[in-house]
Amino acid sequence: MQTKSEVEFLKDAVCVRCARNKATQLVRVANGSRDAVCDRCHARPAAVPAIVRQIVGRCHVGQSDRAVIRYFVSRLKHGYATWRALPVTERKTWMRHIIRAHAENRGLYFYVMGGSR
Numbered sequence: 001m002q003t004k005s006e007v008e009f010l011k012d013a014v015c016v017r018c019a020r021n022k023a024t025q026l027v028r029v030a031n032g033s034r035d036a037v038c039d040r041c042h043a044r045p046a047a048v049p050a051i052v053r054q055i056v057g058r059c060h061v062g063q064s065d066r067a068v069i070r071y072f073v074s075r076l077k078h079g080y081a082t083w084r085a086l087p088v089t090e091r092k093t094w095m096r097h098i099i100r101a102h103a104e105n106r107g108l109y110f111y112v113m114g115g116s117r
């Protein structure tokens, strides 16, 4: 169910993720603001930001998700204080990206090291 202002917002909005298709969905982002995305982008989660790949890439694939998140937080300017100041929704988004990047690295590691052929 969309409110009147949401319908207005979508009227000639373009998807913020692909900047190509007409937006059909509203997604809530940090601090209560919203973004408009198309159906295709809505179905797929946002790509992992390069900075997350960079930092997570320095962690060994055998480390736990928790340890990798802790390392990521320690790499932020002002570390945990910065992390704590973020809204919960944003922290969750970062954690999702971190866990995904770590899982991808793990998958690649076992693919490369795997003995099955």
Ligand SMILES: [Zn+2]
Residues within 6 Å of the ligand: 015, 016, 017, 018, 019, 020, 021, 037, 038, 039, 040, 041, 042
């Ligand atoms: Zn899109």
